[in-house]
Amino acid sequence: MAGHKHIDEVTGVETTGHVWDNDLRELNKPLPRWWLYVFYACCVWAFGYWMVYPAWPTLSGYTQGYLGYSQRAQVMSDVKEAKAAQDTYRQAIANAAITDVKGKEDLFQFALAGGAAAFGDNCSGCHGRGAQGAVGYPNLNDDDWIWGGSLEQIEKSIAYGIRNGHEQAHATPMPRFGLDGILEPAVISDVANYVRSISGTEQVDTAAAERGKATFAEQCAACHGEDAKGNEEMGAPNLSDAIWLYGSSQEAVTQSIVTGRGGAMPAWSTRLDPVTVKMLALYVHSLGGGK
Amino acid sequence: MNSMDPSTKFTPDDFLVEAAPGVVRHDVNPVRQPKAKKTAAADASIGSWAAKPNIYPKLAHGTFRNAKWIVMLVTLGIYYVLPWIRFDRGGGLPDQFFLIDFANQRLLLGPLEIWAQEFYYVTGLLIISALGLFLVTSVAGRVWCGYACPQTVWTDLMIAVERYWQGDRNAHMRLDQSPWTFEKIWKKTATHVTWLLIGLLTGGALVFYFRDAPTLAQELLTGTAPTVAYVFVGIFTLSTYVLGGIAREQVCIYMCPWPRIQGAMLDHDSLWIAYRDVRGEPRAPHKKGQTWDGRGDCVDCKACVVVCPMGIDIRNGPQLECIQCGLCIDACNDIMDKVGRPRGLIAYTTERNQATATTGPRDGLRLIRPRTILYTVAIAIAGALMLWAMLSRSSIDVSVLPDRNPLFVKLSDGGIRNGYTVKLVNKHQVPRRFKIELTGIDGLTTTIVGHDDAGAPIEVGPSNVKALKVFAAVPRDKAKTLASDSTPLTLTVTEVDGNASSSRDTSFRSPGP
Numbered sequence: 001m002a003g004h005k006h007i008d009e010v011t012g013v014e015t016t017g018h019v020w021d022n023d024l025r026e027l028n029k030p031l032p033r034w035w036l037y038v039f040y041a042c043c044v045w046a047f048g049y050w051m052v053y054p055a056w057p058t059l060s061g062y063t064q065g066y067l068g069y070s071q072r073a074q075v076m077s078d079v080k081e082a083k084a085a086q087d088t089y090r091q092a093i094a095n096a097a098i099t100d101v102k103g104k105e106d107l108f109q110f111a112l113a114g115g116a117a118a119f120g121d122n123c124s125g126c127h128g129r130g131a132q133g134a135v136g137y138p139n140l141n142d143d144d145w146i147w148g149g150s151l152e153q154i155e156k157s158i159a160y161g162i163r164n165g166h167e168q169a170h171a172t173p174m175p176r177f178g179l180d181g182i183l184e185p186a187v188i189s190d191v192a193n194y195v196r197s198i199s200g201t202e203q204v205d206t207a208a209a210e211r212g213k214a215t216f217a218e219q220c221a222a223c224h225g226e227d228a229k230g231n232e233e234m235g236a237p238n239l240s241d242a243i244w245l246y247g248s249s250q251e252a253v254t255q256s257i258v259t260g261r262g263g264a265m266p267a268w269s270t271r272l273d274p275v276t277v278k279m280l281a282l283y284v285h286s287l288g289g290g291k
Numbered sequence: 292m293n294s295m296d297p298s299t300k301f302t303p304d305d306f307l308v309e310a311a312p313g314v315v316r317h318d319v320n321p322v323r324q325p326k327a328k329k330t331a332a333a334d335a336s337i338g339s340w341a342a343k344p345n346i347y348p349k350l351a352h353g354t355f356r357n358a359k360w361i362v363m364l365v366t367l368g369i370y371y372v373l374p375w376i377r378f379d380r381g382g383g384l385p386d387q388f389f390l391i392d393f394a395n396q397r398l399l400l401g402p403l404e405i406w407a408q409e410f411y412y413v414t415g416l417l418i419i420s421a422l423g424l425f426l427v428t429s430v431a432g433r434v435w436c437g438y439a440c441p442q443t444v445w446t447d448l449m450i451a452v453e454r455y456w457q458g459d460r461n462a463h464m465r466l467d468q469s470p471w472t473f474e475k476i477w478k479k480t481a482t483h484v485t486w487l488l489i490g491l492l493t494g495g496a497l498v499f500y501f502r503d504a505p506t507l508a509q510e511l512l513t514g515t516a517p518t519v520a521y522v523f524v525g526i527f528t529l530s531t532y533v534l535g536g537i538a539r540e541q542v543c544i545y546m547c548p549w550p551r552i553q554g555a556m557l558d559h560d561s562l563w564i565a566y567r568d569v570r571g572e573p574r575a576p577h578k579k580g581q582t583w584d585g586r587g588d589c590v591d592c593k594a595c596v597v598v599c600p601m602g603i604d605i606r607n608g609p610q611l612e613c614i615q616c617g618l619c620i621d622a623c624n625d626i627m628d629k630v631g632r633p634r635g636l637i638a639y640t641t642e643r644n645q646a647t648a649t650t651g652p653r654d655g656l657r658l659i660r661p662r663t664i665l666y667t668v669a670i671a672i673a674g675a676l677m678l679w680a681m682l683s684r685s686s687i688d689v690s691v692l693p694d695r696n697p698l699f700v701k702l703s704d705g706g707i708r709n710g711y712t713v714k715l716v717n718k719h720q721v722p723r724r725f726k727i728e729l730t731g732i733d734g735l736t737t738t739i740v741g742h743d744d745a746g747a748p749i750e751v752g753p754s755n756v757k758a759l760k761v762f763a764a765v766p767r768d769k770a771k772t773l774a775s776d777s778t779p780l781t782l783t784v785t786e787v788d789g790n791a792s793s794s795r796d797t798s799f800r801s802p803g804p
Contacts, residue, residue, distance in 0.1 A: 030341040032545055034538070130696030141700040141710075242705035242767065286740065288700065288710060288762050 086110075090275045098151045098278055108282065115283025118276050122268065131287055135246055136263055141287045144243040148232040149291035155281035159274075161267035162235070169267055172234045174223070178258025183219065191215050192253040198228045198240045201248050310592030311577040311630045317593040322346055322602035323612055343541060345467070346602040348450060349460035349594075353621030362438045363447055371492065374499035378402075380720045384754055391501050397754065404718055404754060406688070415677040419670060426666035428556040430658065431639075432563040436550065437616035442542050445493070445535035449486055450600065456482045460597055486536035487528065494527030540601045544612055551611075559643040560657045564615045566595070566606040566637050569649065574606075577630060588632045595619035595637055605637055687725070688716035689784045691795045698800040705767030707801045713759045715784060717751040724748035724787040727761065731780040732799055734769040738762045748787045763799060776803030 006015045008027055015025040049055065053065040089110045093101055101107050120129065126137045133139035138146065147157045147170050160168040177183045183191070194212030197204045217226065223236035230238035237245060246252050246261060268277055284290070310316035322344035350356075376388040378401055385392065390399040396407035405412050427434055436443060456478050457463045466475055498520045499507055510516035511524070534542050543550060557563070571589035589606070596604050598619060601612045605619045623637040635653075644653050694710035702708055717723050726748055729737050737745045740760040751757045763780070765773070778801065783794040 030338050032541060033340040033342045034541065035545065036340040128696070130694065132697035132700075139697070139700065141697060141708075142702055144703040238703065241703035242701060243703050286760075288708065288740075289702075 111279040111282040115279035143289040159269040162265040166267035174260040176260040310590040312579040321604035347460045348600040349597040351598040351618040351621040355617030374504040433615040436614040449536045490528035490531035493531040494524035594622040598622040707770040708764040
């Protein structure tokens with residue numbers, strides 16, 4: 001098409017010179033003026049934007065822009081604002097007894113939401129995202145509580161933790177019956193059989209269980225109770241129910257008696273503020289097993 | 292017509308030629324027309340832009356102009372008045388007949404209440420509207436564009452305002468060409484101020500759809516309304532002013548995709564507005580006493596050109612720019628009456644009529660055609676589905692979400708417990724009480740967190756949602772008899788004081804056999 005322009009016969013308008021499908025051509029019509037001006041305005045806007053906002057990558061960073069805007073700074077300021085907005089609730093929770101919070105619908109809902117968030121950040125690493133626990137880490141959904149399932153008891157367990165050296169922590173240990181040579185391995189095996197028989201666990205050697213009964217009364221009942229129902233004061237688990245922190249197999253129970261286990265938990269009051277601890281206690285209590 | 296009114300002043304040009312006795316021949320070319328086939332155009336280079344041509348549409352009188360006034364009155368009336376209509380719902384609910392309640396995620400329309408999760412009703416309405424537009428277009432062409440489109444209605448209003456302040460076509464043109472005198476300045480200012488006021492009202496009316504109108508009106512006036520309300524009033528003030536007052540036909544020609552799509556809906560039997568050239572040609576001015584034999588009825592007065600708001604000459608045939616508003620029909624009928632020829636030289640006709648045309652009357656309209664049948668059937672199906680959905684719509688909504696983590700909890704007595712999040716939606720505008728019942732497993736015990744007695748009725752506020760944590764536990768001996776790790780369970784919600792009821796299937800998870 002070089003040299004001369006192609007003119008559309010019908011309209012008398014110049015075409016772009018391209019031909020599609022042998023005969024299809026495009027008229028070369030001018031843009032509306034307003035369209036062109038809007039386009040120029042957009043270009044000007046873009047230059048302005050580059051100067052005001054972060055825009056271009058450089059070798060070691062990026063152009064900051066005159067406003068010094070950053071999304072991270074924006075988020076931090078938003079978070080600060082949100083925290084400030086929470087202050088009235090947090091203040092009210094701080095001033096109220098934990099059992100009173102439960103009675104106030106709006107405070108309670110706030111505490112549950114705050115507790116759920118704090119649980120995800122701090123507790124789910126061991127207890128699981130759904131508080132379902134794992135071997136050695138209690139399931140917090142069930143109705144079995146080693147150190148007590150009332151709101152105050154849960155709050156105390158969270159605040160000071162278990163066997164962590166904190167002076168207010170739950171600290172009572174279970175003797176290492178095997179490692180410290182208190183009981184002979186055969187006796188331990190008998191006691192394990194007896195413990196398993198209390199809750200009706202299947203596949204128990206009944207003869208061994210019968211032999212272990214006396215040893216249980218002698219060595220274990222002081223903490224776990226004559227009826228093996230446990231003692232929340234000492235953190236002695238209920239051995240007569242269906243829940244086994246370390247498993248209900250002969251091996252698992254034997255190992256518990258041999259080593260004394262002694263699971264630990266941090267004192268969260270040293271890391272979290274009292275309001276968060278309170279909200280965590282309310283959340284954990286609400287999971288379905290709270291007393 | 293105005294041209295007969297001795298008080299109307301014309302530019303000298305207007306009197307140069309009479310198209311027919313008493314009929315002015317406007318010396319004007321349409322601003323949009325195919326370029327004459329001249330080689331000079333080949334040499335002229337094409338600039339990078341084309342200025343917006345000024346169009347000075349003359350006021351038409353007649354059937355279609357009246358139809359447009361009525362449509363304008365009705366549509367603008369609905370738009371401005373609807374948010375002010377009250378409807379008593381009681382129960383502390385908003386008393387606005389039509390309210391898009393974003394804060395509570397619902398749409399209130401009289402007794403009807405559509406929640407965010409039921410947005411498919413709105414989707415259905417949009418589908419029916421779109422199909423309706425297809426049907427109307429296939430029957431009668433661009434009637435939407437010509438009469439009912441907001442762009443057309445507001446532009447028409449803006450042009451009427453312009454005429455009020457600056458006069459009709461000729462006076463307006465004279466004013467534009469005159470130097471900047473005080474009179475010109477105040478007339479132009481008055482026009483733009485009125486346009487902006489109309490824009491302000493348009494934006495103002497829009498925000499009333501989203502918040503209680505009387506309250507918001509007071510807030511807007513006292514400067515206490517939410518910022519977003521002012522922002523939207525501002526956006527709509529400006530867009531109404533720019534699109535309706537200034538851009539006008541540019542919107543239809545360059546911005547709107549609908550004119551391009553419409554072509555697909557038209558066929559040989561669709562109505563459109565056309566100049567019936569078989570009757571009109573050859574066109575020529577007509578002198579008094581001259582015979583009409585051997586010539587067309589068109590006296591080439593260009594009355595059709597000067598009334599056109601799009602700036603085209605309908606006699607050039609179908610054009611993309613034509614919104615088919617019918618004003619050229621009004622203008623031409625007026626002239627035909629004056630010269631004593633039958634009306635309908637420019638008329639609603641069809642492509643088939645045009646192709647087979649005689650100078651006589653047009654053929655009747657063929658309404659029943661494959662595409663009209665198709666669109667009608669589609670509308671009927673969509674409408675029936677909507678009706679069925681509306682009629683079978685429950686006045687409560689229940690959702691059950693079983694806990695996934697953990698799937699189940701083993702209790703100290705060896706029983707198995709599952710947790711469910713249950714949401715109850717009360718779509719009535721009064722508080723209602725419901726009972727929740729879980730069935731499907733023997734010996735199942737249900738507890739609801741925060742409710743000591745799981746069997747007691749639970750009250751849900753008017754137009755409200757209540758979220759409940761429900762636990763279901765199966766004792767040890769029953770849990771052992773469960774045949775699978777997932778047992779079907781049914782949650783039934785029944786209204787205590789009424790007969791609404793709804794049930795959801797869910798499952799009870801356990802370690803299995």
